[in-house]
């Protein structure tokens with residue numbers, strides 16, 4: 167928002183985050199964002215605070231982007247951060263402004279929040295709510311924010327729409343589509359998009375399971391499917407499946423909300439998608455056992471990748487970290503390397519061992535696993551890595567590597583959904 171020319175005040179209840187941001191330090195890894203933070207701070211148009219009073223006095227538009235994680239005891243979304251944010255801000259609002267929800271929420275949440283807001287704001291303050299779901303992808307957050315593929319505006323008045331058009335004047339001038347909806351549709355666009363993306367990934371991973379049974383190659387299958395323009399190849403890469411802080415919890419919250427609305431059957435297929443996704447993780451563990459030819463107890467396993475995807479240090483529901491910890495619990499000595507996520511992984515799993523490089527993770531390994539498709543792993547030299555390992559056995563959970571040079575260097579290369587002899 168600072169980059170788009172606005173004066174911005176960032177508010178968070180986490181004082182450590184606020185002071186780190188004010189000092190120009192990002193609390194997470196995101197390519198290109200640190201430069202924007204630095205530029206914003208230098209411009210004097212970007213500041214951070216823990217004070218809701220300061221925010222209430224400052225903002226014409228308040229974006230509400232707090233977390234909506236999965237509830238501890240169910241698949242539903244925990245909305246307590248949203249309630250906390252609205253409850254803290256609303257009574258302090260003394261002048262007309264627009265509160266814009268960006269968090270991913272179950273359909274009906276925005277309508278409930280609008281009522282809550284109306285109860286809490288001082289009378290006659292002219293405060294309104296809009297819902298504007300966020301579609302950015304971690305690892306591409308900067309580009310996705312400055313030039314999104316579409317902007318969805320859930321509004322209840324022409325003035326709310328006009329304010330959002332003003333906020334997004336720059337991307338709108340560049341031709342970014344602007345879809346105006348009611349609150350529930352705006353909320354549903356976001357969860358429907360994630361449900362579709364999860365389905366696409368799980369579909370190709372279901373095909374990978376069948377390929378494994380039929381001794382066929384899911385990689386070539388996916389390539390051939392992608393030429394059909396009705397199917398397309400984007401977002402349909404076979405491998406270890408999806409994870410992170412969004413897709414898994416969003417499809418579970420979607421199922422829970424649909425059931426509450428009496429439409430559970432319509433999205434019951436998502437349970438299958440979730441199960442296919444989880445099965446890829448156990449299949450990866452099996453593949454590692456197959457490669458070493460027996461139990462992994464006491465064996466050295468090198469793990470490349472811990473983040474749920476490349477260009478991120480996010481380990482929330484990370485398939486890579488899940489596989490690494492599963493191997494550790496089977497008695498394997500796991501040494502892992504990731505270009506960005508080691509600090510987060512170490513905090514969550516101090517029991518694993520960590521290395522500072524690909525060669526470090528590979529040293530003395532009986533088997534090497536590629537679990538996140540960082541470009542650095544694709545560039546690794548099979549000869550150099552081969553000198554470090556105890557056995558030249560590699561399992562590629564992300565179809566990240568070209569098998570030919572690895573095989574040429576004497577490695578046994580296996581990938582999920584591909585026969586042993588696949589080219």
Ligand SMILES: NC(=O)c1ccc[n+]([C@@H]2O[C@H](COP(=O)([O-])OP(=O)(O)OC[C@H]3O[C@@H](n4cnc5c(N)ncnc54)[C@H](O)[C@@H]3O)[C@@H](O)[C@H]2O)c1
Nearest residue numbers: 178179180231232233234247250251269270300302304411
């Ligand atoms: N991470 C993504 O790629 C992504 C993409 C699209 C949509 N979303 C959605 O955006 C929302 C936020 O996701 P996230 O990954 O950034 O979550 P997060 O948990 O990483 O960050 C949430 C932040 O909100 C702060 N917070 C909590 N309660 C607060 C309060 N009462 N007032 C002010 N700040 C408060 C937390 O301290 C934290 O800094 C979620 O609804 C998520 O589903 C995330």
